[in-house]
Amino acid sequence: MSLASSAAPLPRPTGLFDLLRPGARAAFTILAVSAVLLLFLAPIIILVVTSLRPGWGVYYIYRGTEFTLANYFEVFQRGVVIKAFVNSFVLSTVATIISLGVTVTSGYMLSRFKGWLPKTWFTSIYVFRTVPYISWVLPLYVVNQSLGLYDTFTGILAAHVAVHVCFFSWIMKGFFDGIDPSMEYAAMIDGCTRWGAFRRVALPAAGPAIAALGILSWLWTWNEFLFALILTGNRTPLLTVTMAQFVTELGTEWNLMSAMAVMAMIPAIIITLFAQKYVIQGLRI
Amino acid sequence: MAEVVLRDVCKRYGNYNAVDNVNLTIRDKEFVVLVGPSGCGKSTTLRMIAGLEEISGGTIAIGDQIVNDLPPRERDIAMVFQNYALYQHMTVYDNLAFGLRNRKVPEDTIKAEIDRAVDILGLRDLLKRKPRELSGGQQQRVALGRCIVRHAKVFLFDEPLSNLDAKLRAHMRLELKRLHRRVETTAVYVTHDQVEAMTLGDRVVVMNNSRIEQVGTPWEIYAHPRTRFVASFIGSPAMNFLDGKVRRNGSGFYVQAPGGTFHVSDQGSSELAAHDGGEIIVGLRPEHISLSETRTENALHGRVELTEQLGAEQLVEVIAEGAKIMVSRVDAERELKPGTPVYLTVEPGQLRYFDRITEERLV
Numbered sequence: 216m217s218l219a220s221s222a223a224p225l226p227r228p229t230g231l232f233d234l235l236r237p238g239a240r241a242a243f244t245i246l247a248v249s250a251v252l253l254l255f256l257a258p259i260i261i262l263v264v265t266s267l268r269p270g271w272g273v274y275y276i277y278r279g280t281e282f283t284l285a286n287y288f289e290v291f292q293r294g295v296v297i298k299a300f301v302n303s304f305v306l307s308t309v310a311t312i313i314s315l316g317v318t319v320t321s322g323y324m325l326s327r328f329k330g331w332l333p334k335t336w337f338t339s340i341y342v343f344r345t346v347p348y349i350s351w352v353l354p355l356y357v358v359n360q361s362l363g364l365y366d367t368f369t370g371i372l373a374a375h376v377a378v379h380v381c382f383f384s385w386i387m388k389g390f391f392d393g394i395d396p397s398m399e400y401a402a403m404i405d406g407c408t409r410w411g412a413f414r415r416v417a418l419p420a421a422g423p424a425i426a427a428l429g430i431l432s433w434l435w436t437w438n439e440f441l442f443a444l445i446l447t448g449n450r451t452p453l454l455t456v457t458m459a460q461f462v463t464e465l466g467t468e469w470n471l472m473s474a475m476a477v478m479a480m481i482p483a484i485i486i487t488l489f490a491q492k493y494v495i496q497g498l499r500i
Numbered sequence: 501m502a503e504v505v506l507r508d509v510c511k512r513y514g515n516y517n518a519v520d521n522v523n524l525t526i527r528d529k530e531f532v533v534l535v536g537p538s539g540c541g542k543s544t545t546l547r548m549i550a551g552l553e554e555i556s557g558g559t560i561a562i563g564d565q566i567v568n569d570l571p572p573r574e575r576d577i578a579m580v581f582q583n584y585a586l587y588q589h590m591t592v593y594d595n596l597a598f599g600l601r602n603r604k605v606p607e608d609t610i611k612a613e614i615d616r617a618v619d620i621l622g623l624r625d626l627l628k629r630k631p632r633e634l635s636g637g638q639q640q641r642v643a644l645g646r647c648i649v650r651h652a653k654v655f656l657f658d659e660p661l662s663n664l665d666a667k668l669r670a671h672m673r674l675e676l677k678r679l680h681r682r683v684e685t686t687a688v689y690v691t692h693d694q695v696e697a698m699t700l701g702d703r704v705v706v707m708n709n710s711r712i713e714q715v716g717t718p719w720e721i722y723a724h725p726r727t728r729f730v731a732s733f734i735g736s737p738a739m740n741f742l743d744g745k746v747r748r749n750g751s752g753f754y755v756q757a758p759g760g761t762f763h764v765s766d767q768g769s770s771e772l773a774a775h776d777g778g779e780i781i782v783g784l785r786p787e788h789i790s791l792s793e794t795r796t797e798n799a800l801h802g803r804v805e806l807t808e809q810l811g812a813e814q815l816v817e818v819i820a821e822g823a824k825i826m827v828s829r830v831d832a833e834r835e836l837k838p839g840t841p842v843y844l845t846v847e848p849g850q851l852r853y854f855d856r857i858t859e860e861r862l863v
């Protein structure tokens with residue numbers, strides 16, 4: 216790279232980048248992009264490679280040439296792994312469906328209505344949001360214990376729905392703030408009730424945003440570790456906790472853990488490939 | 501087919517009166533325009549008629565029914581919003597059909613209605629598009645179409661043209677007028693543009709500070725403004741106001757103003773009779789002033805300050821003893837250098853007199 220200060224005078228250079236020759240500029244761009252890619256891709260590449268190595272080879276991934284799919288078969292021969300995948304999938308899906316019902320309506324209420332009810336609701340989720348997420352866990356543990364919900368699907372589900380509602384009602388409110396309310400007024404004049412205007416006009420208009428939020432909620436629960444660790448035990452294995460259990464007193468089975476991690480990444484990858492357009496569009500309204 | 505009657509209508513937000521004791525009768529098939537400066541309560545009044553805003557006091561009747569407690573959908577009204585408020589996720593056809601489907605109108609009737617509206621508004625080629633794919637003017641027409649298909653008792657418009665550029669606005673203004681002649685429905689139209697108010701309204705309601713200042717035909721409002729506010733708000737360029745003193749001259753009166761005196765007409769004399777020797781405000785419209793460079797009797801003497809060339813005419817700002825006076829309709833070819841001494845005269849019958857304190861027209 217060379218600074219082109221002596222070459223053809225460029226009109227009012229605005230930054231370092233503009234001072235570069237076109238060729239150097241391209242090189243610079245490529246370099247920057249590869250640096251970013253490296254930063255994000257390297258761990259994933261290492262993970263994938265590790266998952267394909269035999270157990271004794273994981274510390275030599277840059278040397279060995281033996282590759283195997285055995286790790287994947289072995290992981291899926293363990294009942295707990297399959298159970299964890301199923302549990303995590305069901306948990307994410309059910310929690311998302313339930314919480315969307317609440318976040319969408321409560322986000323709408325926060326955006327459109329005034330009065331004591333929205334105010335109280337707003338304040339309470341605000342308070343919960345300001346509490347660090349980690350501080351939720353212990354009280355929730357105590358509550359779940361005393362209600363007999365510890366290590367049950369219902370117990371962990373309730374916790375996730377609560378977090379979704381507190382964290383995502385805000386985002387939903389933001390979406391509805393961005394939708395012009397006169398569309399709903401028009402609908403009310405056109406024969407809808409207040410609820411009808413919400414359901415038939417505001418809701419479809421927020422459709423992409425709701426889809427985006429659904430995906431975010433789903434991924435949040437799928438990836439969540441702390442609640443799963445504290446609020447569940449052997450009866451309700453979840454993906455992230457099961458993955459961590461490859462760390463044993465006898466050492467860490469990196470190859471198996473990587474294989475499971477790669478499998479766990481698949482939903483995120485599918486979403487990135489197919490639903491990304493939706494998420495970006497939705498988050499933009 | 502309906503009359504709209506507002507009786508002592510109020511709207512309060514906390515301690516603030518957004519609409520204060522409005523009384524207004526809108527006749528069947530009449531096109532009434534509410535006009536006034538920003539924040540004067542026009543939209544709030546309209547939204548109370550629509551049922552989108554609760555009424556704090558008084559009653560609103562549509563037809564012979566008091567609608568205070570009816571939700572918007574039961575008032576049988578149609579409304580066009582400033583930003584059109586089209587349903588973004590529906591095609592133009594579905595936008596037009598939405599209100600009728602809600603009323604369980606059979607699909608073939610809906611189709612016939614839409615056909616009729618589409619012909620009136622020239623929307624034929626756009627029926628399958630989504631609102632996003634339309635220009636501002638086209639969206640505007642769809643919003644009007646949504647009104648027409650409904651056969652509502654009353655049409656409400658809240659600044660429907662203000663998002664359009666000047667040329668399109670002038671065009672749509674004419675379209676609206678033509679439309680009203682075709683579909684003859686009671687209409688209430690809100691705007692802050694006095695040109696729209698004058699051209700569209702059968703009657704114009706001038707609002708200021710949450711109250712009605714005057715109701716009348718466009719001509720009445722222009723020629724006989726009831727207050728100084730109405731006089732200044734309607735007409736462009738705005739009316740000139742000068743401080744004047746009433747003086748007796750034998751049996752009649754004259755008014756002493758900065759830079760000279762005005763004769764008073766017989767009609768004016770009766771208006772001023774009670775103010776002999778008193779201080780008043782004289783209103784004179786820029787278009788009623790004639791400007792001469794030769795000394796004239798009963799004229800205001802001043803000097804040219806600025807000229808604005810409009811091509812068809814010139815606007816001239818004259819300063820007479822410190823008072824600014826705007827003169828319009830000056831021959832565009834006349835050359836008036838700043839500082840030129842000029843004499844301004846007005847037909848006595850065109851002068852308007854206002855009380856200095858109440859700012860109401862003297863009668």
Ligand SMILES: Nc1ncnc2c1ncn2[C@@H]1O[C@H](COP(=O)(O)OP(=O)(O)OP(=O)(O)O)[C@@H](O)[C@H]1O
Pocket residue numbers: 513518536537538539540541542543544545692
């Ligand atoms: N929800 C509200 N809460 C408090 N005050 C309000 C509310 N809505 C309107 N107002 C006030 O009521 C007054 C009248 O508002 P309105 O919208 O009727 O004005 P407008 O005449 O339509 O003006 P514009 O030409 O700007 O649209 C304004 O001063 C406004 O600030």
Ligand SMILES: [Mg+2]
Pocket residue numbers: 542543544
């Ligand atoms: Mg308004």
